[in-house]
Amino acid sequence: MTMASTTSTSQRPVTYREVTDHNGRMYRVGETDIDIMGRKRKWMVILPWVxxxxxxxxxxxxxxAEETLHTAHAWSSLHIFWMLGVWxxxxxxxxxxxxKLRESGKLPARYAMMCGALGTFLGYLSLAYAPHVVVAYIGFGMFSGMGAGMVYATCVNMVGKWYPERKGGKTGFVNGGFAYGSxxxxxxxxxxMNLTNFRWVLVSVGIFLAATVAVAGYFFKDPPKNWWPSEIDPLKVPDDPRTRRALEKNPPAVRQYTPAEAWRTGRVALMWFCLLCxxxxxxxxxxxxxxxxxxxxFAGGIVATAMSLKAIVNGTGRGVIGWLSDRYGRKQCLIFVCLVLGLSQYGILWSADMKNLPLFLIFSSIxxxxxxxxxxxFAAMTADYFGENNNASNYGLVYSSKLVSGLLGSGMGAYVVSHWGHSGAFTLAGSISLFAGFVALFLTPPGRPRKKDITPNPQPTSREAI
Incomplete structure (x- = not known):
């Protein structure tokens, strides 16, 4: 047996070994989270969440903020909605x-977060002082959007790297911060916010949020490639029932796929389309x-309450569905979510037509x-299907569907509403989500045989290497 050692953050030599399962996937075991970064890995859930x-x-x-920006800058509502689409x-x-830059080591997680903080500040600054709508498109739409993308990709993928054995609930919790933080x-x-104070409100918010991102990101650190928690043997059935169930329902990828290899499986295209819808x-x-x-x-305050409920449930639901997916399977929960999202669009339209406020709030939350x-x-499923080593770029491929969906949802949404009204637009939106649920039926892990083709009790092989 050959061993290797690294130097931890405390300068204490740490021995690790690399073992291989019967699929040929390698796991690096022996190093604890404290050995690697000097603190418990739970901080790589808390800090990305912040x-x-x-x-x-x-x-x-x-x-x-649409009404204030529309009046203060004389920007048309269509411009403002397209601005969100550009973001x-x-x-x-x-x-x-x-x-790709993160995985190559050219863009450490800490620097990615600092870039995100700068973009966040520039976005709010441009909304406050842009002399022309084009400046707002560049400052908010482009710089703030790019900064947010760096933060989002870094935070979501950080969790999967540190919790490869039970990533659903943790990924969902971190992802939830992207909603209820608003x-x-x-x-x-x-x-x-109004016409007399909108500038200092926007700048103050920009400074506060940029500082939040920068401080959280300063403490980010990635684990080594192929890292696996030292307390869990990747070649044996875990003793912890929660971990055992999570791995049974969402088994680890059979190997570490590069983006090109992941694309050739055909699963990335299916996931891309489902996420687009x-x-x-x-x-x-x-x-x-x-x-x-x-x-x-409905009164403006009520509508704001509905949006806040939507954001709270949006964020909380990410953590809940992540936890459920560890128990019942990622694909099953994805199909359920597509159905819920689609049917709720019909519910929002129905309750608004009836002018029934309680139902409007309920369907808004759903x-x-x-x-x-x-x-x-999708974030957890990407790691399940293709492994953690290239998850940032693999999920980047899947997440790139928002290149189109943002423009369709906001900009084209405004066009559909102007021609078909809210009735036609919300009906179309609900139908699109239901169709995505149907497409999700065809998602299966690459390289893994169907259950009926699996030989009972396969014997894993292992080797230890540097």
Whole structure:
């Protein structure tokens, strides 16, 4: 048996070994989280969660500032909704290249977070002082979107690296920060910000959120490639029933796929399309729920409450569905979420037509749950299917569907509403999500045989190497 050693953060030599399972996948075991970074790995859940909250208001609270920005800068509502679409475009566009740079070691996690903090500040600064709408498109749409994309990709993929054995609940929790971190800003932009104070409000928010992202990111650290928790033997059935069930329902990838290899399996294309549909519906709901609430005659404060409930349930639902997916399987939960998201769009339309406020709030919350829960499902499923080593770039491929869905959900959503009204737009959105659920039926882990083809009790082989 050959062994290897590294030097930990405390300068104490740490011995590790590399073992291989019957699929040929390698695991690096022996090093604890404290050996690697000097603290418990739970901090790589808490800190990414804080970082995600720092970028959430740019997407989830932006629609609440639409009326003030429209009046203060004389920007058309169509411009403002397209601005959100551009933000989502650049947020998704940076995910894959940032992932490649992260995995090559050229962009450490800490520096990626600092870039994200700078982009966050520039976005709010441009909304406050842009002399022309084009400057706002560049400052908020491009720079803030790219910064948010770096933060999002870094935070979500960090969790999967540190919790490869039970990533669903942890990924969902971190992903939830991207929604409910916006709640106080929904009320701030709707109930407090006005034409006399909007500039200092936006700049103050930008400084606070940029500092939040930077401080959280300063402590980020990646584990080594192929790292596996030292207390869990990857070649044996875990003793912990929670871990055992999670690995049974969502077995680790048979090997570490590169982005090109992952694409050739065909699963990335299916996941890309499903996320395109569902994230487009989610962004559409964020952009136009305030409008349909106003059209129904609900008071502005009530509509803000509905958006806040949507954001809270959106974020909380990400953690809940992540936990459920560890217990019942990622694919099963993804299909369920697609159905919930689709049916809730019909419910929002129905309750608004009836002018029934309690039902409007209920369906808004259900829509928030469905719209948020799709993201941790795809983030965790990508690592399940293709491994953790290249997860930042592999998930970047899947997440790049938001390049299109942001423009469709916000910009094209405005076009559909102007021609078909809210009735036609929300009906179309619900149908698209239901179709995504049907497509998800065809998702299966690559390289893994079907259950009926598996030989009972396969004997794993192992080797130890440097």
């Amino acid at each position: 970082g995600m909250m720092g970028i959430s208001s740019a997407e989830y609270a932006f629609a609440s 989502v475009f650049f947020q998704a566009a940076v995910a894959f290249p940032a992932g 709640v106080p800003f929904v009320f701030l932009f709707t109930g407090y 569902t994230s487009g519906v989610n962004i559409f709901g964020i952009a136009f729920q305030v409008d349909i609430g106003d059209e129904a005659g 829509s928030g749950f469905g719209g948020g829960a799709i993201f941790p499902m």
